[in-house]
Amino acid sequence: MRFGLAAAAAAAGAAAYGLTRPGVRAALREDLETARRRDPAATNDLVTILSYPGLHAIWAHRGLHRLWQRPAGRVPARLLSQAVRTLTGVEIHPGAQIGRRFFIDHASGIVVGETAEVGDDVMLYQQVTLGGTSLQAVKRHPTVGDGAMIGAGAKVLGPITIGANSSVGANAVVVRDVPADSVAVGIPAAVRPARGAGAAQAGGDRAGARGPGGAGGADGAGGDSGRTAGAGGSSGTRGEGSAGEAPAGSRSQDSSRPPAGSRPPAAPAADPADPVDPAVLVEPALWI
C-alpha cells in the first residue's frame, strides 16, 4: 500500500516534470486524441488522463522500454513494470516493442510478452494476452501489424503474426499467422477476410493506415529500433486453411454495417508546429 502510494506520488511528480517538455505534451496530445477516436466514452481529457489505466500503462512502458535497453536498467525495468502491473492491471514486459497510438480499452488483465512487437494504431481490449508458447529465450511472442484490433479475452500465442488491419474476435485463441485485412474468431481461431476489406483499403480509411504519416514523420516510438511489426501483410503461410475457415465472400454483405472491428477513421495529421519527437515518446521514463 505504502509502495503504491510512493509510486503514485513519484509518477505524479515525474509527470509534472515531463509536461514542461513540449515533445512530451505533443505525445500526450496524440495519446488523448487516440483515446477519443477509439473510445466514444472518452469525452473529457482530464478524466481520460486520470482514469484510463491503459494509458498509464503505455506511458510507463515507454520509459521502461528505454530503461530496458541499457544493460544496467534491466532489473529496475522489470521491477518497475511489476509495480505498473499492480497499479494498472496491465503487464507489458519492458522488452516489448510497442508502436504509436497504441490503445488499450477497459485495461485489465493484459499481458504483453518480452518479444512481442506491436505496430502503430493497434488496439487491445481487456484480458488480451500476447503470449509465448516456448520457454526458449528466442522470439516467442506475437508480432501485431499496424491497425490491428484484438478483442476482449483473446489469446494470441507464439511467434506468429497478426497482419495489418486485421481483427481478432473476442475470446479467440490464435496460434497461427493471420494475414492482413482478416478476421480471426474461435478456438483455435479460423481466419476469413474482413468484410469490405478491399473497399475500405481502396478508400484509404483504415485506421491502421499510419494516420498522421508517423506524426511529424517520426516512427518507431519508444526507440524501437528494428521493430518489424506491420510486416504481417505477407503473413499467412501457416494460418491459411484452418479448419472451419470461411471462404471469402461466403457471407452476405451488409453495406449498412461497418467493416470488422468498427474501426474509427484514421488519425488526423499532426500539427507540424508541434511534432511528436520519437525521442520524447520515451521521455516518460521519468514519469514513474
Ligand SMILES: CC(C)(COP(=O)(O)OP(=O)(O)OC[C@H]1O[C@@H](n2cnc3c(N)ncnc32)[C@H](O)[C@@H]1OP(=O)(O)O)[C@@H](O)C(=O)NCCC(=O)NCCS
Ligand atoms: C470478430 C469481430 C471483429 C467480427 O466483427 P464482424 O466482421 O463485424 O463480424 P460479425 O459480427 O458480422 O460476425 C461474423 C461471424 O463471426 C461470428 N463471430 C463474431 N465475433 C465472434 C467471436 N468473437 N467469436 C466467435 N465468433 C464470432 C458471428 O457470429 C458471425 O458468424 P456467422 O457468419 O456464422 O453468422 C467482432 O465480432 C469482435 O469480436 N470484436 C471484438 C470486440 C470486443 O472485444 N469488444 C469488447 C468491448 S468491451
